[in-house]
Amino acid sequence: MSLRDILIAQIRSEGPMRVSDYMAACLLHPTHGYYTNRAPFGSAGDFVTAPEISQMFGEMIGLSLAQAWLDRGAPDTFTLAELGPGRGTLMADILRATRGVPGFTEAAQIVLYEASQALRGVQAETLSHHRPRWISKIEDLPEQPTFLIANEFFDALPVRQFVRDGDGWRERQVGLAGDDLVFGLGPAQPQPVLVHRLDDTRDGDLIEHCPGLAPVLGIVADRIARHGGAALIVDYGDWRSLGDTLQAVRDHDATDPLATPGTADLTAHVDFEALVSACGQCTHSRVTPQGVFLERLGITARARALSDRLSGPALESHIAAHRRLTHPQEMGNLFKVIGVVAPEDAMLPGLET
Numbered sequence: 172m173s174l175r176d177i178l179i180a181q182i183r184s185e186g187p188m189r190v191s192d193y194m195a196a197c198l199l200h201p202t203h204g205y206y207t208n209r210a211p212f213g214s215a216g217d218f219v220t221a222p223e224i225s226q227m228f229g230e231m232i233g234l235s236l237a238q239a240w241l242d243r244g245a246p247d248t249f250t251l252a253e254l255g256p257g258r259g260t261l262m263a264d265i266l267r268a269t270r271g272v273p274g275f276t277e278a279a280q281i282v283l284y285e286a287s288q289a290l291r292g293v294q295a296e297t298l299s300h301h302r303p304r305w306i307s308k309i310e311d312l313p314e315q316p317t318f319l320i321a322n323e324f325f326d327a328l329p330v331r332q333f334v335r336d337g338d339g340w341r342e343r344q345v346g347l348a349g350d351d352l353v354f355g356l357g358p359a360q361p362q363p364v365l366v367h368r369l370d371d372t373r374d375g376d377l378i379e380h381c382p383g384l385a386p387v388l389g390i391v392a393d394r395i396a397r398h399g400g401a402a403l404i405v406d407y408g409d410w411r412s413l414g415d416t417l418q419a420v421r422d423h424d425a426t427d428p429l430a431t432p433g434t435a436d437l438t439a440h441v442d443f444e445a446l447v448s449a450c451g452q453c454t455h456s457r458v459t460p461q462g463v464f465l466e467r468l469g470i471t472a473r474a475r476a477l478s479d480r481l482s483g484p485a486l487e488s489h490i491a492a493h494r495r496l497t498h499p500q501e502m503g504n505l506f507k508v509i510g511v512v513a514p515e516d517a518m519l520p521g522l523e524t
């Protein structure tokens with residue numbers, strides 16, 4: 172039975188489902204989920220993420236985190252954590268880039284928050300020399316200084332979608348028209364979590380709410396506030412969600428999110444206001460474009476140094492990768508970065524409060 176058939180049977184017996192439940196099933200269904208079954212990243216996969224484009228991305232992130240660790244007195248045991256590590260490439264690049272920082276890798280206990288068993292297997296291979304530990308519940312983040320990175324993690328968390336109707340909201344749902352999955356709208360209801368959006372929306376506007384965001388970031392911020400540390404969050408999105416950003420990508424092309432559940436990557440833009448609101452007692456940086464962040468950390472000097480050893484097609488692809496990560500018309504503007512630090516602590520290099 173395909174995931175489509177399973178979802179159709181479920182909707183027939185229980186009625187239309189929330190977009191968030193549909194998204195969760197498509198991504199993480201235990202047998203048919205996208206992340207359960209596929210190796211989605213890289214040029215052969217469905218989409219390419221920043222660490223898969225160039226090692227320079229992980230190098231800059233690693234240097235920012237290592238400098239933050241030095242700024243906090245180089246604690247001799249700490250958690251080096253990643254949310255949604257994909258193929259483990261980013262963490263491997265961070266660890267390679269920070270080898271020259273005395274004591275950093277020795278003091279780091281690597282903790283990976285990953286839902287997909289298949290990807291845990293890939294990460295175990297990529298990071299076999301570093302003995303990472305996996306956690307399934309964010310509450311299991313150790314009680315110690317925590318330095319954390321999340322790249323394109325929050326965009327994979329399921330969102331609910333709501334359409335404004337008077338002072339209420341109609342929830343967008345996935346239902347059936349004959350044997351086809353189709354979007355529909357539930358009845359208008361008040362939504363206490365969306366009260367603040369009555370000020371800046373009009374009838375018919377669609378907004379998204381990610382229920383899984385605050386519980387995860389809340390625990391991360393708690394560890395940092397109580398034990399010290401810093402988090403870097405990189406994702407695509409902007410301040411305050413407005414409009415339908417649910418997107419399905421397969422073979423590097425946009426596709427219909429309802430067409431073949433479980434076979435395409437599904438994401439939604441990240442609402443950076445929601446990220447900031449979940450930081451609790453911690454201080455957060457300004458929302459900073461990825462290109463600006465990477466330039467401040469010296470990616471162009473690093474790109475030049477690497478290019479000395481390259482020629483021909485390798486050099487061309489290296490130049491293209493640098494442009495892709497930083498140029499405003501590529502990933503440089505669409506992707507944003509925020510840093511999260513304990514109150515009174517210095518902000519991470521590359522970011523400002």
Ligand code: SAH
Pocket residue numbers: 198206212220221222223254255256257258261284285286287290321322323324327328
């Ligand atoms: N950070 C990686 C991969 C991004 S894709 C990169 O930049 O290449 C999203 C990652 O988050 C995948 O590893 C996916 O399996 C994981 N993921 C998605 N939803 C999750 C959840 N609810 N809990 C934990 N991990 C999740």
